[in-house]
Structure formats: C-alpha cells, structure tokens
Amino acid sequence: MTPLRAELAVLTVPAFQDNYLWLIHDGVNAAVVDPGDAEPILAALRTHGLTLTAILLTHHHADHIGGVPRLLQAYQVPVFGPRNDGIGAVTHPLGEGDRVAVPGLELACTVLDVPGHTLGHIAYVRETPGEHWLFCGDTLFGAGCGRLFEGTPAQMKSSLDKLAALPDDTLVYCAHEYTLSNLRFAQAVEPANKALQMRVENDSKLRGTHLPTVPSNIAIEKATNPFLRATEPAILASLVAAGRLPAGADAAPDAVSAFAALREWKNVF
Ligand code: ZN
Ligand code: FE
Numbered sequence: 001m002t003p004l005r006a007e008l009a010v011l012t013v014p015a016f017q018d019n020y021l022w023l024i025h026d027g028v029n030a031a032v033v034d035p036g037d038a039e040p041i042l043a044a045l046r047t048h049g050l051t052l053t054a055i056l057l058t059h060h061h062a063d064h065i066g067g068v069p070r071l072l073q074a075y076q077v078p079v080f081g082p083r084n085d086g087i088g089a090v091t092h093p094l095g096e097g098d099r100v101a102v103p104g105l106e107l108a109c110t111v112l113d114v115p116g117h118t119l120g121h122i123a124y125v126r127e128t129p130g131e132h133w134l135f136c137g138d139t140l141f142g143a144g145c146g147r148l149f150e151g152t153p154a155q156m157k158s159s160l161d162k163l164a165a166l167p168d169d170t171l172v173y174c175a176h177e178y179t180l181s182n183l184r185f186a187q188a189v190e191p192a193n194k195a196l197q198m199r200v201e202n203d204s205k206l207r208g209t210h211l212p213t214v215p216s217n218i219a220i221e222k223a224t225n226p227f228l229r230a231t232e233p234a235i236l237a238s239l240v241a242a243g244r245l246p247a248g249a250d251a252a253p254d255a256v257s258a259f260a261a262l263r264e265w266k267n268v269f
Helices: 039-048 068-074 153-164 179-189 194-208 218-224 233-241 255-267
Strands: 009-015 019-025 029-033 051-056 079-082 092-094 099-102 107-113 122-128 131-137 171-174
Touching: 009 039, 019 039, 019 171, 029 039, 039 051, 039 068, 051 068, 051 099, 107 153, 153 218, 153 255, 179 194, 179 233, 179 255, 194 218, 233 255
Parallel strands: 029 051, 051 079, 079 092, 131 171
Antiparallel strands: 009 019, 019 029, 099 107, 107 122, 122 131
C-alpha cells in the first residue's frame, strides 16, 4: 500500500538553546531547513514516519549546518545551499532568483540573496498562492534581525527590505526563538506602538506555555519589528534621544544610518 500524501506542513523541531530546525513534509517525505543538529531531526523523522529527501541551508554557521554529515550518513540526499557562503557539503549551489523544485515534495521555492548576517546568506520563499512561506535563517527574526557578523548595515538593510516586500501573509520561519528579548528592545525604542503592545501580550502568553512565537508573518513584522521601521518618526526620535543619532537627524532621516544605529544599540541593550 502506498502511504497517503497530505498537504505540505511544517514541523517545528527545537534544538540547542533557542534554535528552530524546520521539517517540511507531506506525511511521507520531508525536507529539513538548517539542521544544526541531526539527532532531533532523526527522532522527528522516526516519530512521524517520514523519509528525508532534501536538505536546505541558509548560511554557514554551525548551528545551521552541524547536523548535515550525520544526516547524509542516514540519507543520501541533495544539499541545497548558498553558492557563496563556503559550505563544502552543498551539492546544489543557489543564488538570487534561482528556483528549487524540492525533491520528494510538491514544493517549489525561489531563492533570495540576503547578505548581512553572513555574506552569502540566502532565504527560501514558497510562493504558492495562499501558502506563502519564508525560511530566512538568521536574517529576519521575530521583532528583530540577525547580527552583522560579515556584512554592512547597507547590505542587511536592503536584505530586510527585500523580505519586507513579500506578501503580508507570508509566514516567517526564522531560525531562533529570540522574539521576547527582541520585543523588549522594540518597546524601548517605540513605546507608543499599539501593535507592538498587542504582540508583547500575545507572544508572552505563548512563551509562558513554552509555545513557539515563530512563525509570525510579514504584516506583523512590518507593524512591530523596529529593524523594518527604522525611519518611523517615533523610532528616529528615540535614536536621537539616546544619542545614537545626531540631534536633527530625524528631520532628514537616512535609512541606512538609522538602521545601523538601531542595530548597534540592540547589540548593547
Ligand atoms: Zn547564524
Ligand atoms: Fe543561528
């Protein structure tokens, strides 16, 4: 008997302190995004009776690729990943505009280059009508963004702009549960934002019962994520008040300087 295939779904597989590994599956086959650790993925595959058919990577950090060798011992599958991020295991190198037909699944993704956190970082977008998904690694987080380990503020800003331009209902599958800590910073820089207050209530409840705050969606991020709102008057005023932008900078805002100042402030918040 052939097992019955279902609609595509995404399993949340927690790993380490605060990583999420994503297992996209149809009840039979599965693709994993950013398997930093193999054991929780192998366990999830066993529990759900799934066969791994592909590995998708966003960037070269160990908490995103560490499980690849062990998974490849168990499953000989293609490894999709960034062309320019120095990951030796990648068999299918990808860059901006590439389309991926994920083996074993009815899943097509488009690739975006999103440099900043690392220089070669990519994101995967599923554009199926009614099913907009974004796997963005450590670029966009719930109410935050990744640290600039390799890229410039201008690069990260334009990467985030690209993600913010996706449809509002795009689900944001980022790779870490950093939302509450990011929200504390967001509230400090934009205390009067009503949508932000609602999100803090909602996400605090979720974390209070150990539920993930991820995925959010692009509409929520645009309404609450300070890194997508760096030129909002209230945020510019906070940057000036905190001495992170020169007095008067809010009159003629420069989007990259405002973003850079926000990112540096968050680093020490
Ligand atoms: Zn990373
Ligand atoms: Fe990470």
